[in-house]
Amino acid sequence: MAPDVSVAGDDVKVNYAAHIRFWRRNLKTFLPRHYTGNDANRMLLGFFILSSLDILGDLPSALSPEERQGYIDWVYHCQLPEGGFRPAPVTNFGAARNDDNKIWDPAHLPGAFFALLNLVVLGDDLTRVKRRELLLWLTKIQRPDGSFGETLGENGQVEGGNDSRFGYMATAIRWILRGNLEGTVDGIPDIDVNQLVKCIRSAETYDGALSEAPLHEGHAGFTCTAIYALSLMDRLPVSKPDGRVRGLTNLPMTLSWLVSRQTLTIDEDDSMDTLGDETDSAATCHDAHSFVKLQEYPSLQGLNSFEGEPDSHAELQWVGVNGRLNKIGDTCYAYWVLAPLFILGHEQIIDKRPVRRWLLEKTQHMVGGFGKASGDHPDIYHSFLGLLVVTMFGEAGLQDVDVVLCITNKAKRHLESLPWRRKLLGQNEEQSHETGG
Amino acid sequence: MPIFYHDDPEWSDIEPLPQDDGGLHPLAAIAYADEYSEAMGYLRAVMAKNEFSQRVLGLTEHIISMNPAHYTVWLYRSRTLSELKASLHDEIAWLNPTALKHLKNYQIWHHRQTIIDGINSPKGEHEFIATMLEQDSKNYHVWSYRQWLVKRFGLFDDKEEMRWTEDMIHADVRNNSAWNHRWFLVVGGRDGKTLPENVVKREMDYAKSAIRKAPQNQSPWNYLKGIVREAKLPVSTLKDFALEFADMRRPDDIYSSHALDLLADIYAEEENGKEEAKKALELLASKYDPIRAHYWNFRKGLLDQSGVAA
Numbered sequence: 107m108a109p110d111v112s113v114a115g116d117d118v119k120v121n122y123a124a125h126i127r128f129w130r131r132n133l134k135t136f137l138p139r140h141y142t143g144n145d146a147n148r149m150l151l152g153f154f155i156l157s158s159l160d161i162l163g164d165l166p167s168a169l170s171p172e173e174r175q176g177y178i179d180w181v182y183h184c185q186l187p188e189g190g191f192r193p194a195p196v197t198n199f200g201a202a203r204n205d206d207n208k209i210w211d212p213a214h215l216p217g218a219f220f221a222l223l224n225l226v227v228l229g230d231d232l233t234r235v236k237r238r239e240l241l242l243w244l245t246k247i248q249r250p251d252g253s254f255g256e257t258l259g260e261n262g263q264v265e266g267g268n269d270s271r272f273g274y275m276a277t278a279i280r281w282i283l284r285g286n287l288e289g290t291v292d293g294i295p296d297i298d299v300n301q302l303v304k305c306i307r308s309a310e311t312y313d314g315a316l317s318e319a320p321l322h323e324g325h326a327g328f329t330c331t332a333i334y335a336l337s338l339m340d341r342l343p344v345s346k347p348d349g350r351v352r353g354l355t356n357l358p359m360t361l362s363w364l365v366s367r368q369t370l371t372i373d374e375d376d377s378m379d380t381l382g383d384e385t386d387s388a389a390t391c392h393d394a395h396s397f398v399k400l401q402e403y404p405s406l407q408g409l410n411s412f413e414g415e416p417d418s419h420a421e422l423q424w425v426g427v428n429g430r431l432n433k434i435g436d437t438c439y440a441y442w443v444l445a446p447l448f449i450l451g452h453e454q455i456i457d458k459r460p461v462r463r464w465l466l467e468k469t470q471h472m473v474g475g476f477g478k479a480s481g482d483h484p485d486i487y488h489s490f491l492g493l494l495v496v497t498m499f500g501e502a503g504l505q506d507v508d509v510v511l512c513i514t515n516k517a518k519r520h521l522e523s524l525p526w527r528r529k530l531l532g533q534n535e536e537q538s539h540e541t542g543g
Numbered sequence: 544m545p546i547f548y549h550d551d552p553e554w555s556d557i558e559p560l561p562q563d564d565g566g567l568h569p570l571a572a573i574a575y576a577d578e579y580s581e582a583m584g585y586l587r588a589v590m591a592k593n594e595f596s597q598r599v600l601g602l603t604e605h606i607i608s609m610n611p612a613h614y615t616v617w618l619y620r621s622r623t624l625s626e627l628k629a630s631l632h633d634e635i636a637w638l639n640p641t642a643l644k645h646l647k648n649y650q651i652w653h654h655r656q657t658i659i660d661g662i663n664s665p666k667g668e669h670e671f672i673a674t675m676l677e678q679d680s681k682n683y684h685v686w687s688y689r690q691w692l693v694k695r696f697g698l699f700d701d702k703e704e705m706r707w708t709e710d711m712i713h714a715d716v717r718n719n720s721a722w723n724h725r726w727f728l729v730v731g732g733r734d735g736k737t738l739p740e741n742v743v744k745r746e747m748d749y750a751k752s753a754i755r756k757a758p759q760n761q762s763p764w765n766y767l768k769g770i771v772r773e774a775k776l777p778v779s780t781l782k783d784f785a786l787e788f789a790d791m792r793r794p795d796d797i798y799s800s801h802a803l804d805l806l807a808d809i810y811a812e813e814e815n816g817k818e819e820a821k822k823a824l825e826l827l828a829s830k831y832d833p834i835r836a837h838y839w840n841f842r843k844g845l846l847d848q849s850g851v852a853a
């Protein structure tokens with residue numbers, strides 16, 4: 107937060123107690139039935155819950171040693187005999203699992219990514235992770251075009267999307283299990299880094315963003331995860347060419363696209379840059395939620411979202427963030443847009459204060475957590491990403507985070523201190539904690 | 544009406560496989576409805592046996608209605624359809640209302656691609672897409688799917704496709720998805736080859752007329768700049784046009800912050816243009832786009848560092 111001029115609203119606070127209550131409830135009691143559409147995303151939901159409590163500094167007191175071990179065991183319960191993780195027990199056939207049916211219970215990329223993160227946050231040493239198998243499998247779900255899929259299907263067919271989300275998760279798994287090393291390690295081949303960089307470059311759009319696939323529309327989620335993948339492979343642009351294939355061929359244009367996502371349209375009735383023909387509305391802005399493949403949550407938002415609120419056009423106290431051109435502000439996009447600016451080292455080109463104020467005054471909910479927009483009930487997804495953003499902004503009382511891995515730096519240091527990993531990376535006792543993310 | 548299987552004679556031969564949630568401390572456990580838990584138990588049981596039958600189609604429909612993001616149920620359904628040699632047209636007829644219920648689901652679209660690929664014809668798909676876009680004219684999946692259709696069936700130069708795209712832009716000139724689709728047709732269809740001069744002119748004119756309708760709409764500005772870059776023309780090509788909306792001699796009469804932004808780039812490339820460029824950026828920071836003041840100041844700083852435009 108810049109200390110220069112204080113503007114009204116700078117004194118608005120994170121409601122720590124409410125957030126802790128919200129996340130503890132999510133951890134300790136059954137999630138409501140409307141989460142059924144996310145039954146196959148439980149590893150992700152669990153991660154959002156655990157990492158939030160860690161950010162709030164509450165995880166040590168929230169978990170008894172027995173509970174901590176219980177959650178670790180649950181994650182390993184989702185590990186497959188042949189290596190890799192399922193993202194939830196939904197497909198587990200138990201004793202009935204065999205070579206003929208395991209194709210319907212396959213290793214799953216987001217499942218493995220969030221499983222590893224959960225283990226790290228829970229303080230596990232990852233020694234029960236079938237590391238070799240997981241890394242080998244990673245090379246098999248990469249397609250010839252460089253993209254990664256989600257699972258291996260029949261006849262080794264790579265199933266699932268081919269966008270940068272999966273490139274991000276694959277490179278994160280790689281970084282967690284083998285750091286920045288390139289090439290064959292321990293007899294396990296590397297993924298094709300150059301090909302993935304080329305694939306990401308092919309999805310650059312004419313306006314400086316990244317999209318799901320070549321020539322598709324620019325989208326903040328794909329832009330963010332593409333930048334993360336490049337960062338995890340150390341392939342972000344550098345000022346002097348060094349002969350390596352790098353991503354983001356027009357950085358100034360990408361920066362311009364990212365800052366353009368700040369918007370005063372935080373209410374569907376806002377019409378500063380809309381005409382009567384504007385068809386976007388608060389009710390039609392769920393693309394990020396399917397982006398991480400979450401199903402929609404029930405939303406109060408609609409016509410009554412901002413009833414009685416004063417018109418905010420002329421004021422800059424609240425600045426929202428959207429995910430594409432001419433869309434409405436949404437909590438989760440504050441993360442997808444601002445996080446890559448931090449990774450690119452350009453976070454100073456946005457004014458954090460009005461975004462913080464929008465989050466804390468408009469989308470933070472009094473029962474804890476964040477909703478998608480003002481008046482919305484909090485859900486796990488927006489609550490986690492909203493919390494990450496205020497943490498990134500340096501909010502007092504929150505544990506600082508690694509923006510790319512979405513875990514506290516404390517948890518990341520735990521990962522980096524693990525003996526097997528230090529040995530693999532050739533790190534001796536003196537040079538600890540130096541790895542970038 | 545919930546559907547149950549335990550007392551259904553058609554399913555009496557199946558012993559459901561209940562979910563094994565692994566011990567006392569499952570993460571993110573959900574308060575399932577009995578209906579869902581039971582149906583999932585039957586799904587696991589049939590999957591474990593690799594049963595591909597008519598009743599499996601019904602069961603997968605039932606699961607999908609409750610949890611469309613289940614990642615293997617779709618693959619299992621596809622395999623069942625192919626084992627049964629089921630009618631793909633029937634499948635599409637079922638998918639249509641299902642997609643409308645789950646507008647933001649990814650798997651549905653992937654499944655649809657597989658089926659339409661098998662049918663080998665895009666017939667009826669445009670009507671379906673129109674229905675979907677009526678719900679949400681910027682639905683990312685729908686536009687992505689449309690782009691898949693264009694590619695799969697070679698519709699880049701199809702006159703109807705372009706006319707439809709223009710209708711979508713006409714209906715909402717701020718629909719960036721529609722603008723992007725135009726780019727997809729015009730540039731994507733050329734597969735890396737240079738745009739012919741007449742196409743460059745046509746596209747520039749098209750974007751310009753949209754800007755004149757709503758100068759503060761960023762979509763056609765980005766499109767216009769994109770075409771100029773794609774055609775390898777200098778950005779100064781757009782100077783006169785930008786001046787229509789932002790004449791720096793009349794700083795109170797600015798009609799578009801995007802014109803000022805563009806002018807800042809154009810001036811920065813001109814000899815002795817730095818001061819004008821700075822003026823444009825200052826106007827943006829102080830008056831015409833203050834929510835991005837930090838960014839405009841950053842751009843101003845770059846001007847001082849070098850002669851190169853940001």
Ligand SMILES: [Zn+2]
Nearest residue numbers: 394436438478
């Ligand atoms: Zn959102």
